[in-house]
Amino acid sequence: MPTAQEPTLTLNPGAANGPSVAAGGTWQVHALAQGKAMATITGLLKSLKADKVQWDLSAIDSMDHIGAQLLWNAWGKTRPPGLLLAPGQEEFFNRLETTGKLELPRPRQQRLTWVMKLGFAMLLFFEHMTGFITLIGQLTLDLWRFVRAPQRGPWKEISANIFHAGFQALGITALVGFLIGVVLSFLSAQQLRAFGGDIYLVNLLGMSIIRELGPLLAAILVAGRSGSSITAQLGVMRVTEELDAMLVMGISHGFRLVMPKVLALAVSMPLLVIWTDSMALIGGMLSAQVELGLSPQYFISKLPDAVPLANYMIGLGKGVVFGVLIALVSCHFGLRIKPNTESLGRGTTTSVVTAITVVILADAVFAILFNGVGF
Amino acid sequence: MANDALVPEKACGPGASTGELTLDGSVPIVDITGLWTKYGRTVVHQDLNLEIEQGEIMSIVGGSGTGKTTLLRQMLGLERPARGCVRVFGEDISEIGSAQLQQLRNHWGMLFQQGALYSALTVFENIAQPMRELQVLPEDLVRDAVLLKMNMVGLGPEHAIKMPSDLSGGMVKRVALARALALEPKLLFLDEPTAGLDPDLSEAFVSLIKSLHRELGLTVVMVTHDLDTLFALSTRIAVLAEKHVIALGPLQDVLKVDHPFIKEFFLGDRGRRALEALDEKTLDEKTNKDH
Numbered sequence: 166m167p168t169a170q171e172p173t174l175t176l177n178p179g180a181a182n183g184p185s186v187a188a189g190g191t192w193q194v195h196a197l198a199q200g201k202a203m204a205t206i207t208g209l210l211k212s213l214k215a216d217k218v219q220w221d222l223s224a225i226d227s228m229d230h231i232g233a234q235l236l237w238n239a240w241g242k243t244r245p246p247g248l249l250l251a252p253g254q255e256e257f258f259n260r261l262e263t264t265g266k267l268e269l270p271r272p273r274q275q276r277l278t279w280v281m282k283l284g285f286a287m288l289l290f291f292e293h294m295t296g297f298i299t300l301i302g303q304l305t306l307d308l309w310r311f312v313r314a315p316q317r318g319p320w321k322e323i324s325a326n327i328f329h330a331g332f333q334a335l336g337i338t339a340l341v342g343f344l345i346g347v348v349l350s351f352l353s354a355q356q357l358r359a360f361g362g363d364i365y366l367v368n369l370l371g372m373s374i375i376r377e378l379g380p381l382l383a384a385i386l387v388a389g390r391s392g393s394s395i396t397a398q399l400g401v402m403r404v405t406e407e408l409d410a411m412l413v414m415g416i417s418h419g420f421r422l423v424m425p426k427v428l429a430l431a432v433s434m435p436l437l438v439i440w441t442d443s444m445a446l447i448g449g450m451l452s453a454q455v456e457l458g459l460s461p462q463y464f465i466s467k468l469p470d471a472v473p474l475a476n477y478m479i480g481l482g483k484g485v486v487f488g489v490l491i492a493l494v495s496c497h498f499g500l501r502i503k504p505n506t507e508s509l510g511r512g513t514t515t516s517v518v519t520a521i522t523v524v525i526l527a528d529a530v531f532a533i534l535f536n537g538v539g540f
Numbered sequence: 541m542a543n544d545a546l547v548p549e550k551a552c553g554p555g556a557s558t559g560e561l562t563l564d565g566s567v568p569i570v571d572i573t574g575l576w577t578k579y580g581r582t583v584v585h586q587d588l589n590l591e592i593e594q595g596e597i598m599s600i601v602g603g604s605g606t607g608k609t610t611l612l613r614q615m616l617g618l619e620r621p622a623r624g625c626v627r628v629f630g631e632d633i634s635e636i637g638s639a640q641l642q643q644l645r646n647h648w649g650m651l652f653q654q655g656a657l658y659s660a661l662t663v664f665e666n667i668a669q670p671m672r673e674l675q676v677l678p679e680d681l682v683r684d685a686v687l688l689k690m691n692m693v694g695l696g697p698e699h700a701i702k703m704p705s706d707l708s709g710g711m712v713k714r715v716a717l718a719r720a721l722a723l724e725p726k727l728l729f730l731d732e733p734t735a736g737l738d739p740d741l742s743e744a745f746v747s748l749i750k751s752l753h754r755e756l757g758l759t760v761v762m763v764t765h766d767l768d769t770l771f772a773l774s775t776r777i778a779v780l781a782e783k784h785v786i787a788l789g790p791l792q793d794v795l796k797v798d799h800p801f802i803k804e805f806f807l808g809d810r811g812r813r814a815l816e817a818l819d820e821k822t823l824d825e826k827t828n829k830d831h
Binding site: 194195197229238256261263268 | 647658659660674676678680681688689692700701703
């Protein structure tokens with residue numbers, strides 16, 4: 166392990182040709198970085214600055230460009246008169262003399278008033294909107310192409326995506342659905358018991374889970390799971406130029422990447438909704454038995470009366486729409502990622518946040534559109 | 541067999557770590573003894589020995605899959621050999637403490653094949669990063685030092701505020717070299733320094749490394765496939781084949797070794813062309829000197 170001596174500066178006020186300063190030790194970045202060497206040296210250099218002194222560097226045992234630069238800056242970027250150098254040190258200062266005048270270009274100042282910032286935000290929003298609409302348009306064309314020649318469609322990709330986004334999400338959706346069902350049932354039971362309305366627990370749970378919570382829960386989980394992975398996958402494909410390679414071979418991004426994901430989520434989301442619904446209801450049912458003593462037989466026999474079939478259909482419809490939206494949003498952000506790590510991280514975050522927001526917005530639209538249906 | 545990999549033998553003899561300056565040339569700067577590398581049941585290196593002396597430019601060559609880059613990564617402490625000892629600056633790097641390893645790391649620089657620039661940082665910030673990491677250098681010193689390093693590798697200050705994604709392949713290599721040299725290392729590792737550069741750029745890069753080697757007194761360890769780079773730069777060549785170093789020495793000595801890989805690699809069409817070019821060049825230089 167290379168070790169170093171501490172860099173030193175010694176002032177000799179009574180030398181023959183006026184006051185002189187002798188530098189010694191190791192003037193290398195590693196020596197300067199050790200302990201308090203840097204603070205001591207800069208302090209000494211500052212106190213010497215105004216003095217007209219003779220510099221003697223011949224006692225320095227080894228030097229590098231950073232050490233030389235430190236002295237050079239203290240001298241005000243000129244060679245002091247009567248400088249004494251050891252052989253070999255000349256090179257450092259020659260190089261510093263040729264490069265000393267280099268200036269860093271000023272980065273362009275960001276002088277934006279809030280009006281301009283708002284303007285840019287609006288422009289960015291419109292850019293995203295046009296991009297999204299283009300994506301939907303492309304998807305429509307691809308779907309048409311798929312319908313006309315289904316035997317040449319990307320079946321393998323679709324099936325792989327159903328496996329990843331649907332089958333592999335079964336575990337987490339079951340767990341979260343079950344727990345939410347338990348909690349919801351437990352809390353509602355306590356309230357309902359206060360009014361003596363225990364038997365309405367079935368109506369409350371059935372309605373809220375099947376119509377609202379099941380689809381929303383599944384969608385949020387899928388947005389976090391598959392949405393982020395889709396965006397990251399497309400982003401990495403951009404970074405590694407795979408997207409360009411596909412274009413060069415004449416393979417359309419829309420047909421081979423976007424459409425399979427959209428179709429896969431459109432198929433697997435409603436199935437996940439059914440799955441989450443049933444898990445949440447099982448959770449609620451168990452909790453109801455423990456808390457209120459409602460038997461599962463009663464719960465199940467009461468369910469069809471409490472929840473009209475229309476609600477179930479609305480839930481499935483929501484599943485399809487949410488799935489399509491999640492796939493589109495994550496593809497949209499994935500394809501916009503620029504080839505660097507920061508953009509990849511930011512794109513993935515934005516994609517998940519946007520997908521969840523869009524899902525909740527769509528849920529609100531559903532609530533308004535179907536406000537008279539299923540009661 | 542599997543157990544061998546789990547318990548790395550302490551093959552380094554006693555008295556390895558002296559904690560003293562070992563830059564006087566008495567100890568090889570890199571010393572590999574009895575090194576084994578295994579991936580599963582595949583043995584890549586078998587009882588491999590290699591010494592790299594101070595101030596030389598050592599090129600490691602070999603067919604693909606002979607573990608050249610792995611060897612480089614083992615010298616850097618990025619991978620651990622299954623068995624054997626890798627000593628850098630006289631320190632066994634698999635035994636060394638993390639604080640010491642950090643110190644050691646400030647004494648070497650590595651140029652990765654693809655540059656490995658931080659894509660979220662500008663050129664300036666990329667080169668300044670190792671200096672800023674020390675947390676003692678004042679910002680104006682860092683700025684001047686970065687500009688100096690950029691000048692050394694032939695980059696003008698106008699490139700300082702560019703992002704790595706805006707740079708051409710040759711510029712990425714230059715920036716990466718400037719970053720590797722940021723803390724004035726004594727030891728520089730190069731992984732395929734000229735891969736992906738066009739011949740002009742590659743020649744310029746070779747002469748850049750040559751001049752930096754002379755100016756900074758570097759020891760360079762290089763993995764390369766490019767025969768022109770190999771012949772132009774290396775003072776010694778280590779040829780990896782059959783899990784060993786089968787030849788080690790200056791180019792002339794390596795050429796004399798009778799081995800099918802060496803025959804094919806150096807004395808194939810490609811190799812002969814590069815050698816001819818080299819001979820012409822040295823002849824030219826000699827005649828220029830005579831006049």
